Amino acid sequence: MELTGAQSLIKSLETEGVEVVFGLPGGAILPVYDPIIDSSIRHILVRHEQGAGHAAEGYAQVTGRPGVAIVTSGPGATNVVTPLANAYMDSTPLVVITGQVATNAIGTDAFQEVDITGITAGVTKHNWLVTDAEDIPRVVAEAFHVATTGRPGPVLIDFPKDVANATATWSPPGPMDLPGYKPVGEPDAAAIEAAAELMLAAERPVLYVGGGVLKANASAALLELAELTGIPVVTTLMARGAFPDRHPRCLGMPGMHGNYTAVTAMQQADLLVALGSRFDDRVTGKVDAFAPRAKVVHVDIDRAEIGKVRRPDVGVVADCRLAIEALIGALRRRAGERAGSLDPARLAPWIGLLDTWRERFPLAYDAAPPPGALDGSPPLKPQYVLETLRDATPPDTILVSGVGQHQMWAAQYWQFDHPRTWVNSGGLGTMGFAVPAALGAKVGRPDRMVWAVDGDGCFQMTAQELVTASSERIPIKIAILNNAYLGMVRQWQHMFYEERYSEVYLSPDLPDYVLWAEAMGCVGLRVTSPEEVLPAIEKANEVDDRPVVIDFRTDSMEQVYPMVASGSSNDDIVVHPSQQGLAR
Amino acid sequence: MSVGSAPSGPGQVVPMPLAGGTQARAGKRLRHHVVTLLVENKAGVLVRVAGLFARRGFNIFSLAVAPTHDPRFSRISIVVDVESAPLQQVVDQLDKLVNVVRITELHPLNAREAELLLVTVAADAVGRAQVIQLAEVFGAKVVDVGAQALTLRLASAPEAVDDFEEVLRPYGILELQRTGRIALPKLGPEA
Structure with missing residues (x-):
């Protein structure tokens, strides 16, 4: 079949099963936008290319399918570098297509030319510059294969304008030409046996669950493993929802702002079974002081993660689901041979200790005084907003967040009982992630309610994508926890810079978030007191034909607790002031 | 030694006992390991490899780089300073590059x-004969002769090249270019 390169590209995307792309046209990508008119693929026109990238990430995180973005060359391409870096850190499958100047102009400093394959080499799994239209079906097939297999991640296809305009024969992609790409899958049997032995011998074990469990769709297997062994579970920021928070063995989130029990359970453990987690500095605190008595089993699909930070006693390079299933098999065989080896009573002292901590050190904040107790304006606590939102939305609601204090409160106070219901920027910490990611999430899962919790600083970075949401009738809901500050930076200046607040004040009402929301075609609401919280949320929940933005005016002074100061040992976790005198 | 899927990882280093006299020199050499990469012969591959080293602080x-048969x-033959990063981490990160087909790590x-x-x-008329x-002692060839200088070529083991450079230094080295080392595995008895 004779097609132009541009038609060939779109046909190749259709062949990959792509249903939606996020993008914004421009000079070099113009040829590709013509066949989009005739394609079955839905194109969502964003207002900034960064929005296209984050929307594709939100789509990918909730569906498990690769997100696709199309942008033009030069500034269009550089604007999508942040989403690529974000997706690389969080292992999100993304296929980004950038326009490029014609091949004979490459290297001449042509208008809107940048070396985007060079720029993105460090933030993509791989990238391709297409120089021959005949290569398009193969390159697209390779790009989707690399993005979605092994440890998932973003890839980029740079597409020169003359290649888009050339005529070529389209045929279904033949064999891929990737002699150096060998993703692993099955775990090594001997390593699984060794890991199972350690799990049976441990007296204070913890399952340290990371985002890899979600990527591998291993939540059901993890639940079976936890119930078979009775071993308690912590879920990292990237793994919230991989194991249900309502489960009695779920200890919640560890790390810099993790809860006391999750953090201390890892510190006191004699065995950590790391499943798709990477010993991130936000989890370990000071590495030399992290879980000092624990043996480590480390399961990861990326061999380079094994031993990168902490040398494991047993390393398993494998897909998490296959590894967990193999562990279950090995443990069941042992339980058959040695009666009582999985008796829940063996862990009773450990569970008892954890329960003591859970009772003594729950998440805590100073609740607002009852309405009217102060002169008309009791401070609105951000945690109270989140608790109310959590309780007033369906249990399978997708929660999206930006980066900062609001993100940590959301990760702490939400109850995540389902996989792929939590979308956030973990590794890169990209402010402005929430609005476009929520848009993409809602496109991917139109059947679900999608709420974004955002900060006022974050919201100002990417709010323009609410115009996209309004015009495309994508009814997302945004809760701005507006504390008039870059709150997390303020918290660090409060704690570590003697309350010298440098360049963190933003103002609660400049911009006017309600007017801004309405100008972008959304419903805009403002909440200043606790009794207004629930009615506003209920009103927002009823709107399903346009986005809603609620400007929650929250307490500027509120700090995120607990906290492990950067570079400190997790043993030195700072709990809420009301708990600081309690025996540990 | 190729990078496969065995969980033990590629290129396990097996230390060998050394004769006493060579201990000091070998100790210095052991800081450096040669990693040879078989890579796809495509545009930009060298940048990806070099960029990875820069990015990760290796x-x-x-x-040295050239096409194979x-x-x-x-x-690509790279001499890695193994004090800058654990060798296994260098190898594992290189293995993630899609264009890298095989890695051989040589002790x-x-x-x-x-x-x-x-x-x-x-080398003037007086010094020329000495140089x-x-x-001749090192097996180097004279490839150019000027009134006040000689250009020499030596292909040898890296240590011999080091030594040659040292003995020439007192005469005055005007320009010098080394290729960087290349390596192949020693042949065992079964090879």
């Missing part, structure tokens, strides 16, 4: 190494 001591592939004691040197040495004599 030090490159020297680097199969024009689809090139071989210096298990490798046949070679390096090429071109050097221009100050040529030294070149």
Whole structure:
């Protein structure tokens, strides 16, 4: 079949099963936008290319399918570098297509030319510059294969304008030409046996669950493993929802702002079974002081993660689901041979200790005084907003967040009982992630309610994508926890810079978030007191034909607790002031 | 030694006992390991490899690259400073590059190494004979002769190249270019 390169590209995307792309046209990508008119693929026109990238990430995180973005060359391409870096850190499958100047102009400093394959080499799994239209079906097939297999991640296809305009024969992609790409899958049997032995011998074990469990769709297997062994579970920021928070063995989130029990359970453990987690500095605190008595089993699909930070006693390079299933098999065989080896009573002292901590050190904040107790304006606590939102939305609601204090409160106070219901920027910490990611999430899962919790600083970075949401009738809901500050930076200046607040004040009402929301075609609401919280949320929940933005005016002074100061040992976790005198 | 899917990882280093006299020199050499990469012969591959070293803070001591007998592939020989990063981490990160087909990690004691040197040495009528004599001792060739200088070429084991450079230094080295070392595994008895 004779097609132009541009038609060939779109046909190749259709062949990959792509249903939606996020993008914004421009000079070099113009040829590709013509066949989009005739394609079955839905194109969502964003207002900034960064929005296209984050929307594709939100789509990918909730569906498990690769997100696709199309942008033009030069500034269009550089604007999508942040989403690529974000997706690389969080292992999100993304296929980004950038326009490029014609091949004979490459290297001449042509208008809107940048070396985007060079720029993105460090933030993509791989990238391709297409120089021959005949290569398009193969390159697209390779790009989707690399993005979605092994440890998932973003890839980029740079597409020169003359290649888009050339005529070529389209045929279904033949064999891929990737002699150096060998993703692993099955775990090594001997390593699984060794890991199972350690799990049976441990007296204070913890399952340290990371985002890899979600990527591998291993939540059901993890639940079976936890119930078979009775071993308690912590879920990292990237793994919230991989194991249900309502489960009695779920200890919640560890790390810099993790809860006391999750953090201390890892510190006191004699065995950590790391499943798709990477010993991130936000989890370990000071590495030399992290879980000092624990043996480590480390399961990861990326061999380079094994031993990168902490040398494991047993390393398993494998897909998490296959590894967990193999562990279950090995443990069941042992339980058959040695009666009582999985008796829940063996862990009773450990569970008892954890329960003591859970009772003594729950998440805590100073609740607002009852309405009217102060002169008309009791401070609105951000945690109270989140608790109310959590309780007033369906249990399978997708929660999206930006980066900062609001993100940590959301990760702490939400109850995540389902996989792929939590979308956030973990590794890169990209402010402005929430609005476009929520848009993409809602496109991917139109059947679900999608709420974004955002900060006022974050919201100002990417709010323009609410115009996209309004015009495309994508009814997302945004809760701005507006504390008039870059709150997390303020918290660090409060704690570590003697309350010298440098360049963190933003103002609660400049911009006017309600007017801004309405100008972008959304419903805009403002909440200043606790009794207004629930009615506003209920009103927002009823709107399903346009986005809603609620400007929650929250307490500027509120700090995120607990906290492990950067570079400190997790043993030195700072709990809420009301708990600081309690025996540990 | 190729990077496969065995969980134990590629290129396990097996330390070998050393004779007493060579201990000091070998100790210095052991800081450096040669990693040879079979890579796809495509545009930009060298940038990806070098960029990975820069990004991850691994030090490159020297680097040599050329196509293999199969024009689809090139071989890159990199001498890695193993004090800058654990060798296994360097190898595992390189293995993630899609264009890297195979990695062979060579312990210096298990490798046949070679390096090429071109050097221009100050040599007037008086010094010329001495320099040529030294070149003969090392097996170097005179490739150019000027009124006040000689250019010499030596292809040899890297340590011999080091030594040659040292003995020439007092005569005055005007220009010097080394290729960086290349290496292949030593042949075992079964090879």
